[in-house]
Every structure is written in structure tokens, then in C-alpha cells.
Amino acid sequence: MTGLRADAAIALAIARKDALAELRGRQIAGSTLFFATLVLLLFGFALGPDARRLAEAAPGLLWLAIVFGSLLVVARLHQQEAEDDALEVLVRYPVERHAIYLGKLLAGIGAVGVLGAVLLPVVGILYGIPLLPAWPALVATLVLGTIGLAAVGTFYAGVTVRMQAREVMLPLLMLPIVAPLLLACVKATAAAVSGNPLGDLAAWVQLLVVFDVVMVVAGAATYGHLLEE
Amino acid sequence: MQNLGFIIAGYGVILGGMLLYAVLLLRRLSAARRASLEIRRQADTATPPSDPPA
Amino acid sequence: MATRVLGVVALIAVVAASLNALFGVPADVNQGDAQRIMYVHVPSAWLGYLSFGVTALAGIGYLWKRDLRLDAVAVAGAEIGVMFTAFAIWGGMMWGRPVWGVFWQWEDPRLTTTALLLALYLGYLLFRRLTDEPHRRATRAAVVGIIAAVDIPIVHFSVEWWRGLHQGPTIGSPDKVLHPSAPGLFVLALVSMVIAFTLAWGWLMLRRYQLARIEWQMEEHGRLGRLSAARRAAQAAAMPPPDGAAEGV
Numbered sequence: 001m002t003g004l005r006a007d008a009a010i011a012l013a014i015a016r017k018d019a020l021a022e023l024r025g026r027q028i029a030g031s032t033l034f035f036a037t038l039v040l041l042l043f044g045f046a047l048g049p050d051a052r053r054l055a056e057a058a059p060g061l062l063w064l065a066i067v068f069g070s071l072l073v074v075a076r077l078h079q080q081e082a083e084d085d086a087l088e089v090l091v092r093y094p095v096e097r098h099a100i101y102l103g104k105l106l107a108g109i110g111a112v113g114v115l116g117a118v119l120l121p122v123v124g125i126l127y128g129i130p131l132l133p134a135w136p137a138l139v140a141t142l143v144l145g146t147i148g149l150a151a152v153g154t155f156y157a158g159v160t161v162r163m164q165a166r167e168v169m170l171p172l173l174m175l176p177i178v179a180p181l182l183l184a185c186v187k188a189t190a191a192a193v194s195g196n197p198l199g200d201l202a203a204w205v206q207l208l209v210v211f212d213v214v215m216v217v218a219g220a221a222t223y224g225h226l227l228e229e
Numbered sequence: 230m231q232n233l234g235f236i237i238a239g240y241g242v243i244l245g246g247m248l249l250y251a252v253l254l255l256r257r258l259s260a261a262r263r264a265s266l267e268i269r270r271q272a273d274t275a276t277p278p279s280d281p282p283a
Numbered sequence: 284m285a286t287r288v289l290g291v292v293a294l295i296a297v298v299a300a301s302l303n304a305l306f307g308v309p310a311d312v313n314q315g316d317a318q319r320i321m322y323v324h325v326p327s328a329w330l331g332y333l334s335f336g337v338t339a340l341a342g343i344g345y346l347w348k349r350d351l352r353l354d355a356v357a358v359a360g361a362e363i364g365v366m367f368t369a370f371a372i373w374g375g376m377m378w379g380r381p382v383w384g385v386f387w388q389w390e391d392p393r394l395t396t397t398a399l400l401l402a403l404y405l406g407y408l409l410f411r412r413l414t415d416e417p418h419r420r421a422t423r424a425a426v427v428g429i430i431a432a433v434d435i436p437i438v439h440f441s442v443e444w445w446r447g448l449h450q451g452p453t454i455g456s457p458d459k460v461l462h463p464s465a466p467g468l469f470v471l472a473l474v475s476m477v478i479a480f481t482l483a484w485g486w487l488m489l490r491r492y493q494l495a496r497i498e499w500q501m502e503e504h505g506r507l508g509r510l511s512a513a514r515r516a517a518q519a520a521a522m523p524p525p526d527g528a529a530e531g532v
Contacts (some may be wrong), residue, residue: 042386159423165413173410173427177434178401180441187445203444211437218433222426225346232317236305239320239377243327243370247483250366254490261497268504276362280342 005104007099014103016079022075028076028111033118036069040119040126052130058127065123066116069151071171073111074153077104080159082160087161087227097224101154108150116142129193137192137201144208145185148215152177156198156220158226182215184208290486296479302474308472317381322473324374327367327482328397330345333484334364335404339432342425354421355495357489358411359403359430366449367484397436403431417499 007189012194043061047053061171081087090169108192124131127201156174160166188204311318325509375394376386377507385447388394407427502504 147321152430155426157409157426163413169406169410169413172406175405176399177430179399180434180437183441183445200444207437207441207444212432214437215430220428222346225422225426231315235317235377235381239374240301240305240323242373242377243323244297246366246370247487249295250363251483251487251490252490254487254494258490258494258497261494263289264503265497265501268501272504273532 003096007096007102010095010099011102011106012145014100015106015110018080019106021080022111028073029114032069032072032076032111032115035072035124036065036115039068040122043223044126046166054127054130058123058129059193060083060188061127062119062123062189063145064184065119066112067175067178067182069119070108070112070153071174073115074108074150074157075166075170076110077107077154078157082161084152087130091227097129098220100227101158101220104154104158105150105219107206108154109146111117112150113146115141116146131193134171134180134192134195137196137205138189140203140205141185142187142191144205144212145181147212148181148208149178149217151212151215152181153225156213158223181208181211184211286486289482289489293479293482294476294487295499296482300475300479304472304476308468317378320378322476323480324371324378325473326477327374328371328393329477330480330484331364331371331397332367332489333366333481334360335400335432335435336360337488338364338404338407338428338431342428345425346420347457351499353420354417354424355437355492356426356488358405358408358495359491361407361411362426362485363484363491364405365401365408368397368404372397374452392439392445395442397440400435402433406434407431409479415502418435436480465486509517518525 040061043057043065044054047057081090120131120138123129152174156170156177158172160169163169176196184204185206188201188208191201191204301323302529304319308319308322312318338357340509341353341357345352345357358387372394375397379388379391379394407424410427411420412526
């Protein structure tokens, strides 16, 4: 087995373990989805009943809800690991550090992806925006945004997992970093639902690709330093 | 000068802020130096801890 | 001693350059006297970026060499960088209100990027304060600083496109104001201000670095003290209890 394949196998095993733990009743997904939907509902109240204003703001609200929800998701994924010192055991395995990062990243992508996949139709219904005509672009944006959020989130959850003030520190560190991702996702989503009148959809998708690649590489390269302590 | 208020606010906050930071930095530094000297002197004069009484 | 000389020179230079910028140089034709704020705004912004660059490089160096002196450089850069970045934003706002008519210009990519930069490194500083054990703190701060540094260009491009792709370029950003073709007096005033501020920056960095070193030594000493106290306590606890207290197992 080549090194790359071994890494992939390890990453898959870690992600599979997290998925199994979730299916066996860890209840991250349920509570996060509930929270994010609640956020969307409250945004609706905050902006008033004007249907046009809501439709205009919908891409931004969708992505804010996904970002807030992803904060909870990545924090929980690492929290479970740190409890019972499971992370310490994981670190002692003779595997490449970046494989551990990729494993946690895959789990994060899965969780944030589920969140986005549920919230997108919820936004479509609540704020009355047409999703079906633009679905390929919306799915692409969702996938790229999910990867970026999970990459940054996994890294910062690893940074803050053993801190006492982690509930505060994770959003404080992560939100400014994901600002360009938020911007690009909102713009791409808005361009997609409005039929790409300005032709800028491709530019935002490219920015998302760059963001994802940079953050995944940077996260994989530095995550090991967080573990060896 | 036009816009005198903005110029005073700009220069005042930036130059004053730099000065304030410098003064505070010097005070932090001298306080830290004093504390560190104190600790070193204590460490030099203190006798090694004796065995606790049985 | 050399640091003290640098401090005195920097102080004189900043005072002299400021007096020149305020009273020596004529007012700008288009912007009037408000343009004088640029003479403190531009050096602040430059030193903010320089400081964060130093922090990122020191972080990389720490991960490589594991030398806590590099971590002291990193914290000096972050703290002083946050200060200068805040100054740059403040100066930009004081300039923007009379010239643009607003304090905050969302369409200016530089302003929004700088605001995010400030948030990134305030988080970095807060993060440092909440982590103890010098090496662990240095390692984590280094990786956080590196991620922040790689994010900066992405932030810049995203905000630039955000403006550029939707509304045409409406308002010139500060660098167009200080065009190199401007009369020599303006350039001279700006360059002397940049040099004076950079001297002051150097002095502040040195002093902040010294402070970080002393603080680290004291922290180390405190931990050694706690350690020996704990050892003594453990020895005392290991002593056989006075009278058969081994009942409540």
C-alpha cells in the first residue's frame, strides 16, 4: 500500500468512526439543525414580513446560518474526541498527522454538508426563492463552501479543544478567517438564484476553490503541531 | 486649516496613542524587571527546603 | 544603551516629521488639509502589515527551531501590529469623513481588509492570553498566526472583487491619493513620516520583546516554584498518617 493510500484509509476510518458515533445517537445533527433553522426563522422576524427584502437577503442569511451551525458541529466533533482522552489515544497511533486531520475534515464535511443540504430547501421555502432552476450552481457552491468551512473549523477546533474558554475562542478565531468564504458563497448563491446576470458566478466559484485548497493544505501541514504535546 | 477637528482627532489619537503605549510599555518593563530581580534575590538567599518533619 | 539612543532618535524624528506634515507642507489642492491625515495613516498601515509579517515569520521560525525567543518576537509583532492597525483604521476614518463624506466606506477593499486583519490578530492575542505553558502557547500561536497570514491575501481579493464585480470603481483608495507623481514636498513629508514611524516601531518592538522575555522567565520561575511546592506536599502526604486513618476506603 502506498503512503497516500494508507493516509486515505486512515482518514476514511476516522471519518467512519465519527459517522458511526453520530448514527448511534450522539445527536449533533439534530440539535444543530434545529438551532440553524431557528436562526433562519429569527432572521425572518428581524427583517420583517416584506417578501422582497427577505428574498434579497436570503443568500446571506442562508450562509450565516450555515457558518453558525458549522461552529457548533466542528466544536462537537472535537469535543467528543477530547472527552475520555480519545484524542490522546488517537495521537499515539503510528499514523501520519495529516491523515488524522483529513479524517476529522471528512467527518466535518459530512456534518456541515448535511446541515447545508437541509438548510438550502428551508431557505427556499421560508424566503420564497426559486432553487430548482439553478441547482447545479447551488450544489457546487454548497460543496465548496462546506469543504472550506470544515477545513478551517477542523483546524481551529483542534487549536481550541483543550482550552477552557473554547466556546468563545473558536468563533473568535474562526469567523474572521471564514469571512472571504462567506462573501464568496453569498455572492455565488445570489448569482445562481438570479440566473447569473452579471456573469460573476465563475469568479466566486474560483475564489472558493482557492480558499478550499489553501486552507486544506495549511490545515494538513500544521495540524500535526497541535497534536504533539 | 479646514477640517481641523478631524486632523486633531487623527494626529491626537495616533501620536498620543503611540506615546501612551510607549509609556505603559516602559512601566510594564520596569515592573517586570523589579519583580524578576526580587524573585532572583529570594531564590539566591533561600535555603533549600528541608525535609518535612516526620 | 543602544535601545535608549534609538528611542530618543525615534522620538525626535516623529516630532519633527509630524510638525513638518502639519505645518511645513502646503495643503493638498483637491483634499485640502484633511490630506495631512494621510501622513500618519499610511505609516500606521505599513507598520501594521510589517508587524504581522514579522509575527508570521517568527511563528514559522519557532516551529522550525523551537526557540522561545522567536515566540517573544511573534507576540511583540502581534501586539504592536494590532495597535498600528487600529491607528490606520482610525486615521482612515478621520480622513474619509471629510474627503469621502463617510467614516466607513464598505467599497474600499483596503479598509474592510484591514478591519478583518485587526479582528484576526485581536483573536490571536486573546488566544495567547488564555493558553499557559510557554511551548504549547508558542506552538499554537505560531500555527494560528500562519493560518491568519495565508488568509490575508484571500480576504483582500475577495473584498476587491466584491466591490469590483458589482459596482465600478467609484472612489479612489488612499494610494491613488499619494501618487508618486505628486510634488516632491508631499512625497518627502510622507517618506520622512514613514521613516520616523518605523524608527519608533523598532524601539517599541525591542522593548516589547524584552518584556516578553522577562515575563517568560518569571512564568518559568513561578512554575518551578509551584512544582517544588507540589513535591513537598506530595512528600508530606506520603508520610504515614499519625493514627490509623486508613479506615474509609
